[in-house]
Amino acid sequence: EVQLVESGGGLVQPGGSLRLSCAASGFTFSSRAMSWVRQAPGKGLEWVSLISSSGDSAHHADSVTGRFTISRDNSKSALFLQLNSLRVEDTAVYYCAREVVVGRAFDIWGQGTMVTVSS
């Protein structure tokens, strides 16, 4: 079964850091680009970051550039998101998502992990 399982969320103070993980299984992880997408409470989905299948290319939304870093370990089928200088507005459920082979969409999503930034 193709599956993505996120972990690492929690409560953190403004200015703090957190590292999210996403464990992939059931497919050849190293062949797919991966993204993080978040959803703030009561709000819509927002794309955050994308990393190429090999890990040599990464992109971040303007709202998180310079604060968040996406990375991956293909040997462990794992995706990561390092969140630094966290703000209250970063509070959200963070989903990892697999990009389709051809085209631009996300065909597999995890259940998400909650990040709460509050003092």
Next chain:
Amino acid sequence: QSALTQPASVSGSPGQSITISCTGTSSDGFGYDLVSWYQHHPGKAPKLVISDVSNRPSGVSNRFSGSKSGNTASLTISGLQPEDEADYYCSSFRGSSTLYVFGTGTKVTVL
């Protein structure tokens, strides 16, 4: 970057058809025909129902169909069923610094 514009809510009776619109601008990448649609039941993982404007992934009911005209994409759900009650989001690949933009989301209610 502003989100794509969707109606906040759409409702219909079982068996009816409904259409959800998704409007963007030329800078939102609609010219690439890389618009996708997602079904999201709260608390669960979002599900891809349409990719590349009108492509239905394997396993998705043929009651879901997509189209696009200019800077407006549409998702039609025909033969509405109770399990279709969910939030629906469109998305477009922009290809700029912020690669993807999502819509504001539409809550579908089955009466």
